[in-house]
Amino acid sequence: MSDDSAAPDRLGRRNALADAAAELVLREGLGTMGLRGLARRLGTSDRMLIYYFGSKDALVTGILARIGEKLSVLLQAYSVGPPVSPGAFLGEVLALGRDPVMMPFMRVWTDVIARAAAGEAPYDTVAKAVVADWTAWIGTRLIPDPDHPCPPAALLSIVEGVTLLEMACPGSTAAAGPWLAEALARVDGRTAG
Amino acid sequence: MSDDSAAPDRLGRRNALADAAAELVLREGLGTMGLRGLARRLGTSDRMLIYYFGSKDALVTGILARIGEKLSVLLQAYSVGPPVSPGAFLGEVLALGRDPVMMPFMRVWTDVIARAAAGEAPYDTVAKAVVADWTAWIGTRLIPDPDHPCPPAALLSIVEGVTLLEMACPGSTAAAGPWLAEALARVDGRTAG
């Protein structure tokens, strides 16, 4: 095999494109994902995107994987603390969701899940993996509660619901987030006491 | 004006089309909403849909309005009871969402809100009105709580989040709904006592 020297360049260009596309998607959302428009914004052509990724589905999957890596790097700084109660966790995550650095990630992942809910490929496949990852991650962040074990999907549902409603009707959830966090925190206190 | 006799027929046909389309969307979702495919399933042509509705946006808006009317009829039977606490309300609505009659409505409205979150017209406009209606309706169904007034958007967020996650990853929220309802119910008990 003589492509040992050629493959790295090709993979490098592919990674560079995926990285640039990931930054673009984080800035502008998944809305404008046509091959031609995306290529133009990246300074290349649709022909090149297909050349390096093979298909649009593979491109989207690659971009989302890249975004996932960026997020997991950001979340590592947050994951080093001790496990917390569901109410505290929800409060922290909802506050995190208002962080300008985190907000693009929240919007993109909620958009992915929404497209998956509509049955759109390849988002449906990606979403299943993402939901599995997140519920597992949330599970590791929660104090085990033998009496009323909190399903991670419950907290994920709240975060997704708040984010979705906020995207559809900005401002509509201004009071909802704090109330939910405080409500669950009161349950925390009750089960802990 | 000699169209006094003609207009009713036209409006009648328009209403009949909107009604049939509403039933179709409730059965099969908003996914397949191309004019040609929709017309074929309705036994007519895209030409006729544009003739009676003027544009696809007006058609979609009309269909969603018709679905909203159907839902409000169904909900009237549910709205006659006394106001309840947030936890009880959430439990009832989540149970209602598993009702085979209600499920198509939940899926369609969540899909509408998801499309609105992506900025898709005309769903963005419709969603704003729907969210306003629902928060108002939820507000009338809740016992006023001077200490910790529950923002209706909080409950709406949970319902939307659970429905969205269930649509994207069927089965992922099996334990989440009951846990959330019970958690809020425990808060109910605490604020009431």
Place this chain on the structure above:
DNA sequence: TCCGTATTGAAGCGGCCGCTACAGAACGAT
């Protein structure tokens, strides 16, 4: 220098989209 592979540009294919132009059919009023 010549060759072979990697890369890129230009043009285009077939398909779906919302929508329209045009022509005819149906039908009641005069």
Place this chain on the structure above:
DNA sequence: ATCGTTCTGTAGCGGCCGCTTCAATACGGA
């Protein structure tokens, strides 16, 4: 019977989509 309005089928427009075909370029090794 003629006209006018309402309705509907046919064909097509321009545009975007993912993707492909073909050809030209660049470049490294022999």
